[in-house]
Amino acid sequence: MAIVRTTKALAKRIDLHYFKRHHPLRSLKSGLSWGAAILAVLWVCGTTRRSSVVFMNGPVSTRHQLFGVSCEKCHEPWGALQTLTRGDEHPSVSDRSCSACHEGPPHHWQTPPEGARPGSKLSGDPACIHCHQEHRGHTALAALADRTCLECHRSLDKNTPSGYKLQNVRTEGKQVDSFLSGHPEFARIASRSGDTARVSLNHSVHLRKGLAGLPQGRAQLACEDCHQPDGARAYMRPVDYETHCAACHPINLNDDRFPAKMLPLPHDEPAVVSRFLQTSFAALVASNPEQITVEKKVRRKTEQIPILGDKELKADAFVQEQRKWLEAQRDAAEKAVLGPKSQTCQLCHVVTQPVEAAASEQKDEAASGEGKEAAAAEEHQKKAPGLAKVEPTAIPARWFVHSRFAHEPHRMLQCVACHTEVDASEKTSDVLLPGVETCRECHRPEPNHARADCVECHVFHDKLTSTHLNGRNTVSEVLKEYFGPASSGAK
Amino acid sequence: MIVDSTHTRWIILSVAILVVGLITYVPYHATTPGGPGGGTFQGLIYGFVGTAMMVFAGLLGARKRVRIWRLGRAQEWVRAHIWLGLISFPIILFHAGMSFGRGSLTSVLMWLFAIVILSGILGLVIQHVLPRMLLDRVPRETVYEQVPRVIDQLRQEADTLIESVSGVIDHPEQPAFAEASSSPGRRAHDLRTRATALAVPVEGSDELKRFYLIEVRPFFHPEGIPEGELMGAKTSSARFGRIRLLLPRDLHDTLRDLETLCEERRELALQQKLHHWLHGWLLVHIPIAYALLLLSVIHALMSLFY
Ligand code: HEM
Numbered sequence: 001m002a003i004v005r006t007t008k009a010l011a012k013r014i015d016l017h018y019f020k021r022h023h024p025l026r027s028l029k030s031g032l033s034w035g036a037a038i039l040a041v042l043w044v045c046g047t048t049r050r051s052s053v054v055f056m057n058g059p060v061s062t063r064h065q066l067f068g069v070s071c072e073k074c075h076e077p078w079g080a081l082q083t084l085t086r087g088d089e090h091p092s093v094s095d096r097s098c099s100a101c102h103e104g105p106p107h108h109w110q111t112p113p114e115g116a117r118p119g120s121k122l123s124g125d126p127a128c129i130h131c132h133q134e135h136r137g138h139t140a141l142a143a144l145a146d147r148t149c150l151e152c153h154r155s156l157d158k159n160t161p162s163g164y165k166l167q168n169v170r171t172e173g174k175q176v177d178s179f180l181s182g183h184p185e186f187a188r189i190a191s192r193s194g195d196t197a198r199v200s201l202n203h204s205v206h207l208r209k210g211l212a213g214l215p216q217g218r219a220q221l222a223c224e225d226c227h228q229p230d231g232a233r234a235y236m237r238p239v240d241y242e243t244h245c246a247a248c249h250p251i252n253l254n255d256d257r258f259p260a261k262m263l264p265l266p267h268d269e270p271a272v273v274s275r276f277l278q279t280s281f282a283a284l285v286a287s288n289p290e291q292i293t294v295e296k297k298v299r300r301k302t303e304q305i306p307i308l309g310d311k312e313l314k315a316d317a318f319v320q321e322q323r324k325w326l327e328a329q330r331d332a333a334e335k336a337v338l339g340p341k342s343q344t345c346q347l348c349h350v351v352t353q354p355v356e357a358a359a360s361e362q363k364d365e366a367a368s369g370e371g372k373e374a375a376a377a378e379e380h381q382k383k384a385p386g387l388a389k390v391e392p393t394a395i396p397a398r399w400f401v402h403s404r405f406a407h408e409p410h411r412m413l414q415c416v417a418c419h420t421e422v423d424a425s426e427k428t429s430d431v432l433l434p435g436v437e438t439c440r441e442c443h444r445p446e447p448n449h450a451r452a453d454c455v456e457c458h459v460f461h462d463k464l465t466s467t468h469l470n471g472r473n474t475v476s477e478v479l480k481e482y483f484g485p486a487s488s489g490a491k
Numbered sequence: 492m493i494v495d496s497t498h499t500r501w502i503i504l505s506v507a508i509l510v511v512g513l514i515t516y517v518p519y520h521a522t523t524p525g526g527p528g529g530g531t532f533q534g535l536i537y538g539f540v541g542t543a544m545m546v547f548a549g550l551l552g553a554r555k556r557v558r559i560w561r562l563g564r565a566q567e568w569v570r571a572h573i574w575l576g577l578i579s580f581p582i583i584l585f586h587a588g589m590s591f592g593r594g595s596l597t598s599v600l601m602w603l604f605a606i607v608i609l610s611g612i613l614g615l616v617i618q619h620v621l622p623r624m625l626l627d628r629v630p631r632e633t634v635y636e637q638v639p640r641v642i643d644q645l646r647q648e649a650d651t652l653i654e655s656v657s658g659v660i661d662h663p664e665q666p667a668f669a670e671a672s673s674s675p676g677r678r679a680h681d682l683r684t685r686a687t688a689l690a691v692p693v694e695g696s697d698e699l700k701r702f703y704l705i706e707v708r709p710f711f712h713p714e715g716i717p718e719g720e721l722m723g724a725k726t727s728s729a730r731f732g733r734i735r736l737l738l739p740r741d742l743h744d745t746l747r748d749l750e751t752l753c754e755e756r757r758e759l760a761l762q763q764k765l766h767h768w769l770h771g772w773l774l775v776h777i778p779i780a781y782a783l784l785l786l787s788v789i790h791a792l793m794s795l796f797y
Pocket residue numbers: 056057080135527528529530531535538539541542545583586587588590591592593594597598600601604787790791792794795
């Protein structure tokens with residue numbers, strides 16, 4: 001007979017009091033729950049005994065590692081509650097915490113918005129931590145992502161949230177997304193006036209092979225003969241006449257009366273040159289007094305008679321004649337070097353003749369109303385009346401003032417790789433700096449390219465306005481502050 | 492818990508919370524310069540809302556344990572638990588700015604959270620699939636806690652069956668269950684044993700007895716899930732087939748009954764296995780959930796303080 005189980009039979013197999021008995025699955029559940037909770041607490045307690053790093057939301061940036069585990073150095077107690085009750089303008093790390101160590105000079109404005117004090121923070125300017133986000137790993141806090149900058153500067157023609165408008169940038173319809181997309185051409189390159197420096201320079205001639213006056217063994221001038229980097233190897237030092245030009249372009253007054261038939265002149269202001277000329281002629285006359293002659297009628301003929309031989313000349317007349325002679329020599333020499341037809345100074349400089357200076361004074365004043373140049377001319381006339389004026393060369397020391405640049409990291413490149421127009425350039429007005437497209441050849445926000453973040457070239461804080469280098473603390477005070485009393489023992 | 496139309500209002504509520512979260516999160520994510528995070532105003536709001544939903548999910552356990560908390564129907568709590576618990580994960584992701592945590596505590600939190608959510612989803616899937624499987628494949632299902640006891644009863648039945656044809660069997664092993672010896676079932680068995688002790692062994696029953704003692708009886712051990720030929724339906728049927736060839740026709744009915752008992756034992760083993768899956772996921776879900784809630788509170792307090 002086969003086994004058949006009815007429901008009743010099945011039910012009868014069960015001990016109806018089974019639920020009163022302890023069952024392993026149920027106790028395992030509560031045992032494991034308690035176990036997990038206790039383990040969690042032990043883990044937190046165990047790790048916090050060593051440091052509070054367990055609570056940290058990611059490691060602090062490299063520079064802050066020094067005090068990275070002392071939360072209270074930056075965070076204010078219950079700071080997040082403030083954010084919650086008063087909004088994001090009150091973060092748990094306030095600007096106060098940052099400025100305990102950092103000067104954080106303001107954003108560089110050329111023209112602050114109306115009513116704002118230059119250098120002061122504007123209402124609506126972001127809090128420090130708005131841009132500098134901590135606990136993002138061992139990075140530099142200043143290495144900001146483009147979107148931080150673009151938050152205010154995406155539309156170049158619009159005001160930033162703090163009411164500031166970018167100055168001297170090309171803004172027409174520009175919407176910047178990255179260096180590659182929307183970044184305007186550098187203003188200096190785009191400007192139609194070109195290089196407005198008032199000095200003549202023909203790069204093409206200077207780079208010609210077999211140029212006269214080259215040092216022995218040299219077939220051609222090289223860029224570095226004239227352009228040398230500054231101490232930081234970032235920018236090029238200004239070209240200096242004595243170092244870079246004098247060897248080939250000495251300034252001489254051609255005059256047979258001087259040794260070697262010429263008088264070497266200083267490279268200086270016309271007034272200095274004028275004084276130098278007068279002194280040089282005085283010295284000449286001291287050693288050759290017969291040089292000074294006066295016109296005299298001798299037997300109805302006019303002759304030049306050395307004044308020394310003129311017995312009739314009275315002493316004061318003698319002196320007067322001497323001065324007249326010196327002035328005449330000087331004026332003639334000045335004309336020879338600074339005069340309109342001279343190619344001595346004017347080989348390179350723009351020289352304004354005395355009459356022109358006066359005329360341009362009036363013209364400029366009438367034209368611009370500013371009278372800036374006119375004032376300079378007036379000043380010049382006061383200092384050196386009747387003298388020609390050598391116009392300031394106005395060669396910019398920095399071309400791209402909104403950015404920073406360093407030649408050093410680019411040293412593997414030929415100069416002409418970026419300054420491509422140099423060989424062919426004949427005019428001063430040619431701007432020989434690379435434009436944005438040249439930079440983009442290497443700097444692209446793409447793999448296998450040089451970085452192209454905003455902060456690669458632009459800085460937010462105008463470090464030039466920060467002067468503070470002399471802090472307030474001793475070494476032991478700093479150690480005590482950062483690492484606690486035990487560490488300040490070391491003197 | 493089966494997801495059906497009774498879940499609709501919780502699904503609607505949860506999706507509504509998620510949509511509001513998403514609508515507010517997208518512009519917040521796009522316009523926060525260094526990326527969003529838990530410490531901003533909006534990040535903190537997501538943190539609080541997400542934590543509230545998690546704590547509510549955690550209260551399911553407390554609701555079951557603390558009698559005075561038995562507000563609402565248990566099933567309704569589980570429904571709310573599932574949906575609010577599920578949505579709390581994206582809300583906390585919004586809180587963390589879609590980061591999985593960069594610090595030790597925050598990373599641990601997120602991993603524990605992921606385990607809780609995944610085990611919850613796994614549990615739900617199990618609850619959908621296994622009960623039906625149990626119904627189909629274990630028709631003689633019993634109360635899980637009673638499985639060892641029923642197995643012991645099956646063994647006693649098998650003992651009686653074999654003794655009825657081969658005389659008293661001489662087994663070294665005592666009943667595994669001390670409790671069983673005092674049970675009504677045990678007493679019935681003793682009586683039956685005494686009755687069959689007088690039975691004359693059927694010719695050829697030695698082979699059956701040997702087979703029973705060596706292979707079948709250990710199969711009725713009440714603890715654990717046995718292995719071997721008798722565990723598989725096909726291998727077991729093959730084994731019984733081979734034994735059948737060795738036995739006289741008179742013993743074939745007894746062998747068939749023994750096979751049926753083995754089949755029942757197999758069903759109970761399957762019931763045990765399914766039961767372990769059906770409830771075992773909770774051994775991961777619940778402890779990790781409590782650890783998560785505890786660490787979340789620590790994280791919230793420390794984050795608010797600093
Ligand atoms: C009311 C409850 C909560 C509050 C007040 C809170 C607060 C905070 C705060 C202030 C931060 C930012 C910390 C910093 O940037 O240094 C943060 C980050 C974080 N929180 Fe919470 N939190 C809460 C709940 C939770 C919960 C329940 C979880 C997860 C289960 C969680 C996961 C995270 C994660 C992963 C981060 C890191 C985000 C990132 O990488 O930037 N939080 N929380």
